[in-house]
Amino acid sequence: MTNPNDPFQAIRAYHDDEIPAAIQRLVNDPEFISAIVNHRFRQSSRWVKALLSPVVKLLLKRKWGRLNTVEQVQQEVEVYLSRVLHETTDGVTIKGVEQLSKDTPYLFVSNHRDIAMDPALVNYALHQSGFPTARIAFGDNLLKKPSVTELMKLNKGFIVNRSAKAPRQLLKALTTLSGYIKHSLDDGHSIWIAQREGRAKDGLDKTDPAILKMFYMHGKSQQQSFSDYMQSLRIVPVAISYENDPCDIAKATELYHREHLGGYEKAEMEDIASIIQGITGYKGRVTVNFSAPISDVPDTPAGLAECIDQHIHTHYQLYPINYLAAERSDKKIPEQCKQTLKQKLAELPEEARDYLIANYANPVKNAMQQ
Template sequence: MTPNFDSIRPYYDAEANAAIRTIVNDPMLEAMMGFTFPSDTQEHWKNLMLHTHSLRDFQINFIYPAVRKVLEKSSDGLSTGGFEVLEPNTAYLFISNHRDIILDTSLLNACLYENGLVLTTSAIGDNLIQKPFLHTLSRLNRNFAIKRGLQGRALLESSQLVSAYIRKSLLQENRSVWTAQREGRTKDGNDATHKGVLKMLTLAENDSDAFGYFKKIKIVPVSISYEYDPTDVLKMPELLAKSRDEKYVKSENEDFLNLLRGIIGTKKRIHIQVNGILDQEIYQIAESGQNLGEKLSSLAELIDAKICGGYKLWPSNYVAHDLLYKDHEYVDKYTAGEKDAFEKRLLERVDPKNQLMVQNFLSMYANPVNNQKLALSRS
């Protein structure tokens, strides 16, 4: 029996126009489009939107220009690498590190569109789309929901449904899929693939060899790096709680504030690196004689090596590393001006008397340097 995906799926094209009509006069959409099309009239963009009847048209005519405007206003530009290995009309499972709630997937899709490649359907935690407007917008932007806070049987059933949806997208609809390498964003700069994410992907595989699923799809590890993390200071409370071994409880509007800060906050330069298609490596793991758990661990380590190895290290990362370890190992990787700018950012966001906070802030930027060094030493 075909699973019912209604509780998690994006809109179908046939539902797009009706959904648009429910939000076209929403103040949040008006603000978003006013930002995207500053010289346009509300009447004009609303008329175009009311005549939109597919998710692709909505993404290309409204979301894509919004992303380009965000880049123009809050960054020093986006660079890319590795997209030439991807082929048109081909579905890929993009597994990436995750730093920003909305931008990670939006920027990847902008790059896919500019390269004539299949856009993704993208995972998003349902905790981020509780507001009706955001829920509708995310479904129009081809997001599928991951239900958070479940346990036991409910968690298993939810994971099975998501797995089946991803499998259907990749193998039946020829639709690319984006998922983060772990639940939630990386807060401390240590990008690590959770084996549970890979396990979830295999749940819909009917074959007795669950790992065989990975031979049927095309996995592409992606590295996303921001010179400045626009939400760095917002991640501090959770990092402090973790360092004290305390349970962290989010404030009521924390996710929404993180979302907004990620969009409008300063990022400086951004780089997205496609780290090849895992093909021969998957077959080698499949034929290794390991049990499923060991195979998933090997695949997680492989994805980590690709993501960390392909991560674009910026002057901010090298400055933070030298400040954290109180040395000058990477002094040739940044200028005095770049160091001054980073130190100014640090002092603006963190109380210099709070050494734990300073250490957490610096580690967030320095850990990718250590992780890449380790990944390259193993390759």
């Protein structure tokens, strides 16, 4: 039922009083329970999985039934995320938070390499540093299953409507989104959003000015100048660097198909598979580097996009594999790193290998241009 007093109801994250009912819907979703059983007990036979499903459902009801607030959900997620990062990384380094105030909400704009891990890592870094976590933007293209929507909105997620195509429908969706971002910040909640729609599969982290125009729509309706309004959002660029990209081979394959084979048709659940691979795959060392809030905002979306890019490229942590891919002979490259890249390339057809190399090399080129 739509609430006329809640203009953001269709897209916003859940409030505390909505948490128990959302959890009940989630644990009573057979498809969700089945997905957990198939993931956790993938080696088991079908009949064993059938026996395990009601047990998993009961355990989740007991474990999650005590969660009544957004904060409690966040604490549960933090436990799981800490375990995942311990198992799939060689450590997470957090930089730049000393430039931020714990009492101030920010609009975090990061580069986009992984669907789920990018916002998870920003929130992990904030939580580890004693900051409140941010509300996170996610595209409705990921909402193939009701359980995914529930999980996202339980975990401070709000919806970016990418499916709207008709001009009037699109304008309404963007206006609502812009208003919700400003409303959240004014209400004391930080926001995370990627610098562009879709992951940077080629390692070229570029901010889409259209994202910044969307931010400004609310300010424009208030007849504020672009630079003044954007200044009020307290934009903080964030550079997220993965030493190893768990989805690098899939990204290279997709780019090769798009550019040489006339297009790329995504499988029905490919985005979900990418999420799982990004979460469970080995990442090596990871760095989350926060810039200071942008204080001197340019007066155009293109100028601000360039400013954000400059911060992200400067603060991106480069690893030996980046220098190796960029053929920087002045850097000492460990033998293990050379073997790793060689093994990755061996998994691709020769024509697709340059795309994987570019994914690791382009951050070096970006940094050198600053």
